[in-house]
Amino acid sequence: xxxxxxxxxxxGNLACKFYxxxxxxxxxxQSSCGVYLSSSQSIPASTWTKIQYxxxxxxxxxxxxxxxxxRFTVTKSGKYLITGSCQLTGFSDGKVFQLxxxxxxxxxxxxxxxxxxxxxxxxxxxxxxxxxDSGDYIEIFVYHTDTVxxxxxxxxxxCNLSIIKLG
Numbered sequence: 001x002x003x004x005x006x007x008x009x010x011x012g013n014l015a016c017k018f019y020x021x022x023x024x025x026x027x028x029x030q031s032s033c034g035v036y037l038s039s040s041q042s043i044p045a046s047t048w049t050k051i052q053y054x055x056x057x058x059x060x061x062x063x064x065x066x067x068x069x070x071r072f073t074v075t076k077s078g079k080y081l082i083t084g085s086c087q088l089t090g091f092s093d094g095k096v097f098q099l100x101x102x103x104x105x106x107x108x109x110x111x112x113x114x115x116x117x118x119x120x121x122x123x124x125x126x127x128x129x130x131x132x133d134s135g136d137y138i139e140i141f142v143y144h145t146d147t148v149x150x151x152x153x154x155x156x157x158x159c160n161l162s163i164i165k166l167g
Contacts, residue, residue, distance in 0.1 A: 030165055031080075033064040033072060037159035040151040043088065043142055048100070051086065051140045051152065053161050064163075071139040072163050074132040084161035085125035087153040088144060098143045099126045104136055123158075129166065138163065 008016040017026040034057035043049050052070045064072045074080070088097050100110040113124040130138070140161055144150055152159050 029060060031061045031063060031074070031076060031078075032162075032164035033059040034162045035059070035064055035066060035160065036156045037086075037152055037154045040089075040154045041159075042149050042151050043144060044149045045144065045146055048141045048143045051142055051159065051161075053140075053159075055156075057156070069137075069139075071137045073137045074134055076165065077133045079129055079131050079166045080138070080163055081127070081129050081166055082138060082161070082163050083125070083127040084140060084159075085123060086140075086142060086159040087123040088142070088150050089153055090150055091122040091144070092146050096143075096145045097122050097124055099124050100141045100143070101126060101128055101130070102139045102141055103130060103132070105139075107141075 004019070004021060006018040006020070007014060014028055017028075019025070035053040036055050036057070037051060037053055038055040041049075041052055050070055053064070054066050054070070056064060056066050061075055063075055082101055084099075086099060091097060097113040098110055101108045108130060109126070109128045111124050111126040113122055126140075132138070142152065
């Protein structure tokens with residue numbers, strides 16, 4: 001038997017679509033979000049500070065809180081891909097800039113950038129696949145060793161976070 005596609009509905013909504021000719025599976029309700037910082041955020045020197053992603057491009061299952069806690073709370077257990085990047089402005093030569101993924105308030109994975117050269121903005125990116133249970137939450141923190149507060153650059157391309165449930 002050969003079929004072009006198979007659709008599965010739940011409560012009248014498309015839950016899953018299989019394309020037999022290409023092997024592609026659509027999961028239109030799969031947990032995912034894309035958020036970013038819409039205005040610069042000041043980061044004090046030598047202090048781990050949570051990034052306050054305040055603007056959503058999308059949030060399929062309404063799992064990202066962009067108003068109070070600035071975190072993603074898992075509704076279904078599974079493995080999640082977490083990626084993002086940020087830029088810190090006016091950074092001094094020889095200083096360290098770090099981004100960390102936190103799970104349930106504890107550091108899970110850290111990225112590091114040592115800045116060398118002329119004082120300028122410095123960027124860093126991060127990615128991880130993390131096994132999460134329902135109710136776990138993900139936050140992103142930043143840290144730098146400059147002598148004064150520095151600002152995270154704002155905008156979709158300069159300070160962003162994407163999370164998607166893989167399975």
